[in-house]
Amino acid sequence: MTGNAEVKVHIQDLSKAFHTNGHEIRVLEHIDLDVREGELVCILGPSGCGKSTLLNIVGGFLPASSGDVAIDGLPVRRPDPRRIFVFQERGVFPWLTVEGNIGFGISGLPATERAARIAHYVRLVGLEGFENAYPQELSGGMKQRVEVARALAVNPDVLYLDEPFGALDSITRLVMRSELLRIWQTERKTILFVTHDIEESCQLADRIVVLSARPGSIRRVVEVDLPHPRDLSSPRYLALRDSILEEIGLAHRI
Amino acid sequence: MARPAPIDSPPPHGRPARSSRSLVRALVPLSGIAVLILVWDVALSLGGGRSQLLPRPFAVVRAIAELAQKGFLLKHVVASLFRVTWGYVAAVIVGIPLGVVLGWYRRGGMAIAPILEILRPISPLAWIPVAILWFGVGDVSAVFIIFLGSLFPLTLTAMNAVRGVEVVHVNAGRNFGLRAPELLRRVIYPAILPQLIVGLRLSLGIAWLVVVAAEMIAVSSGLGFLIIDARNAGNRYDLVVAGMVLIGVIGIALDAIMRSLERSKAVAWGYTILEGEQPDVAGVDAAGRATVLP
Numbered sequence: 001m002t003g004n005a006e007v008k009v010h011i012q013d014l015s016k017a018f019h020t021n022g023h024e025i026r027v028l029e030h031i032d033l034d035v036r037e038g039e040l041v042c043i044l045g046p047s048g049c050g051k052s053t054l055l056n057i058v059g060g061f062l063p064a065s066s067g068d069v070a071i072d073g074l075p076v077r078r079p080d081p082r083r084i085f086v087f088q089e090r091g092v093f094p095w096l097t098v099e100g101n102i103g104f105g106i107s108g109l110p111a112t113e114r115a116a117r118i119a120h121y122v123r124l125v126g127l128e129g130f131e132n133a134y135p136q137e138l139s140g141g142m143k144q145r146v147e148v149a150r151a152l153a154v155n156p157d158v159l160y161l162d163e164p165f166g167a168l169d170s171i172t173r174l175v176m177r178s179e180l181l182r183i184w185q186t187e188r189k190t191i192l193f194v195t196h197d198i199e200e201s202c203q204l205a206d207r208i209v210v211l212s213a214r215p216g217s218i219r220r221v222v223e224v225d226l227p228h229p230r231d232l233s234s235p236r237y238l239a240l241r242d243s244i245l246e247e248i249g250l251a252h253r254i
Numbered sequence: 255m256a257r258p259a260p261i262d263s264p265p266p267h268g269r270p271a272r273s274s275r276s277l278v279r280a281l282v283p284l285s286g287i288a289v290l291i292l293v294w295d296v297a298l299s300l301g302g303g304r305s306q307l308l309p310r311p312f313a314v315v316r317a318i319a320e321l322a323q324k325g326f327l328l329k330h331v332v333a334s335l336f337r338v339t340w341g342y343v344a345a346v347i348v349g350i351p352l353g354v355v356l357g358w359y360r361r362g363g364m365a366i367a368p369i370l371e372i373l374r375p376i377s378p379l380a381w382i383p384v385a386i387l388w389f390g391v392g393d394v395s396a397v398f399i400i401f402l403g404s405l406f407p408l409t410l411t412a413m414n415a416v417r418g419v420e421v422v423h424v425n426a427g428r429n430f431g432l433r434a435p436e437l438l439r440r441v442i443y444p445a446i447l448p449q450l451i452v453g454l455r456l457s458l459g460i461a462w463l464v465v466v467a468a469e470m471i472a473v474s475s476g477l478g479f480l481i482i483d484a485r486n487a488g489n490r491y492d493l494v495v496a497g498m499v500l501i502g503v504i505g506i507a508l509d510a511i512m513r514s515l516e517r518s519k520a521v522a523w524g525y526t527i528l529e530g531e532q533p534d535v536a537g538v539d540a541a542g543r544a545t546v547l548p
Contacts, residue, residue, distance in 0.1 A: 061425055081431040091422045094523035095444040104440075105430040136523045154430065 008158065008190045009035040009058060014067030016053055026215035027053050031067070033209060033218065037157075040184055040191040042201035044244070045211030051194045052162050054216065058192065059085045059160050071158065081105060083158040084151035088167050092135045092143045092150070098122065099131045101146050105154035121149040124183060141172035145179070152183065158190045165200070177203055181228055198248070202241045203230055210247055220247055309492040317496035326480070331500065333475040334465050337393060341400025342461045349405045350450065353412025354442065363413055370406055370413075378403035378464045382471055396468040396476075403464040404457040411453030415446035448516070448524020455512035462505050477501050 014031040017024050027050040035041050045051045056062040058069050060079040069076045071083065079085070084105075093101055103118045122131055125145040135143050144164060151159055161180075165173040181204065184191060195201055201208045208222040222244060230237055291311045298310050309317070321327040356363035378399050385395040419442055427441035469478025477497050484493035516525060 059429070061428075079425070079429040079431075081429065083429075085425065085429050087422045087426065090420065091426045093423060093426070093441070093444070095447070095520050134519055134523060136526055 005036040005038055007034045008037040008039070008071060009033075009192065010068075010070045010073075011035075011054075011058065012068045012070075014054070014057065014064050014069060016050065016057060016062070016065045028057075029215045029217045031216070031218060033221075035190060035192060037190055038188050039206050040193065040204055041207050041209060042193045042195055042205035043209045043211060044195055044198065044201045045216060046213050046248070047196055049211045049213050050216035051196075051211055054211075055085070055160050055162050055192060055194050059083065061085070081154050082156050083160065084154060084156045085160040085162065086147050086151050086164050087162060088144070088164060092146050094135045097132050097134055098127055098138070098146055101135070102149045102153050104150055117153055121153045124152070124186075125149040125179065139172075140168050141176060144168065144176060148180070148183065152187060152189075156189065158192070161191065161193045163195055164193075166195075166197075173200075178229075180204065185228070198241060198244050202237065202244065203232065208244065210244065222247075309495050313492040314495045314499060317490070317492035318499070321480075321493070321496060327500075330475060330477050330480045330497075331504065333473075333479075334469065334477045335504075337396045337468070337473075337476065338400055338458075338461045338465050341397040341465075342404050342458060344397070344401045345404035345408055345457065345461075346454070348401075349408035350412045353409040353414075354416050354438070354446075356409070357413040357416025358442070360417070363417070367410075367413065370410055374406040374410065378460075379467050382468065386472060391472050393473060395472040396465065399468045399472075400461045400464050404461045407457045407460060408453055411449060411457075412446065415449035415453075416442060418449070419445045444520065448521040451512070451515050451521060454515075455509060458508055458512055459505065462501075462508060466501055477504075 011031055011033040014028060015026070016028040017026045019025075031054060033041075043051045043054060053062065057064050058076065060076045060083075085091075093104065096104065099118050099122070102121050103114055106114050106117055109117065118131075122128055125148060127142065127145060127149070130138065130142065135146065138146070148164075164180075165176045168176060177200065193201075193204060202224065205224050208224060209218055210220045210222065211217065212219045222240070224240060226234075226236060226240070294308070295311050298308060301307070318327065321330070356366055381399055381402055382395070385398045389395045389398055423441055423445055424437070427437045432440060465476065466478035466481070469476035470482040473479055474483075477500055481494050481497040484490040484497065516522070
């Protein structure tokens, strides 16, 4: 990744607290982060560290308690079709076919252009032949690909992925990761990817933002200068993985 | 996607086997009815002096034929269906939007839901005196009672369905730039449709139950009137049972029409969620790509 690309997402001194039954639960504290255009940043942290909350704030679904989020220099106030949030496969609309889902965000286009776009993204995520299938007829991995295609079809600048492959089996998860990298390399989107999986972040990210346990704050930002495709058994990859394991304070042996 | 033939592939003579099976499936419920009619007839013929407790089946068939011949059959059926249609359609028009609004604006829902919950268990028949006071004896009273009978279940179904819409779906809709009216049309409405159809079916059943009772008191036509009039005018119990049979048959037909709506693929997802994520397990091949289950 070129280091001097423009800043796309600017997060400054962001904090978030929830109030329940008179108690204040501090979820995020003093997050400062800049994401460059076209960068793939993984936000890595243990369950409950507030990483999903962070992504929801950046996505405009939740207000911050204090601090600012700006994209292209403009403050984020609400969700925006230029920046699509990919939920786990649960976000697919079960009442629409694969085609209907992928075309959901581009209903304003002329019919022929819309059909062409849908066909393009059906191909991109490898769902040819399933255009008229309903989500309930698909596997978890296929539903996930429908959601990614639905997001890409509106040609957003930024994708927010919240543990998108968490619910998949380990084989499908590996396939999906390489598909995501392939799509990222062809479409050049800025991607914020939330995960609790160290291996996943090491395989995907340009930079890994390691969050502490709640209240979440940034412990360390790791630049990953390994080229894609990454060799998962190379010493450099293993050293990277081990250093993050150590950072989080996990033992190397089970 | 190429895949090996399933192990349990159909037998070579699959066609006749299947059609005879569907024939059996159609005959089994009918055979139950046939046995009931037989037992009914035999019991009465053996009953001697007590055979007046119920008309014989053939007498009922004759009564229905008599009604049809004199033109009363169509008149009463149409009168009942007419009242059900008006009361039910009015309840749909009022109840579903009301329920959607109450489900969407939770504060408003929390204020008004208790009122609905208190009114719901009151049998619509309890409203008959009130209806007569307000609208007099006549069609309007009957329609009003049907309206009330369908209104509360419809409103509560719609309200609960909207409350149950997945937050991820609403958020996804908002993310694609939808504002309230579009969100309602493209996310909320399709999301609640499966439950709505069940609610529509159940409340139509209630409407059909209520019309008969309303017609016994408030009007002088319809199947309910036919039953009460046949008894009052000359103890024509063959006509009473004929009316009951007609009510049952039309009730089944209305239910079947509503049930056919549930088979649409755009709502079928709503009825299979409880069956679990079967395709997730069975439908993935070695490459991680999934196959659609038949």
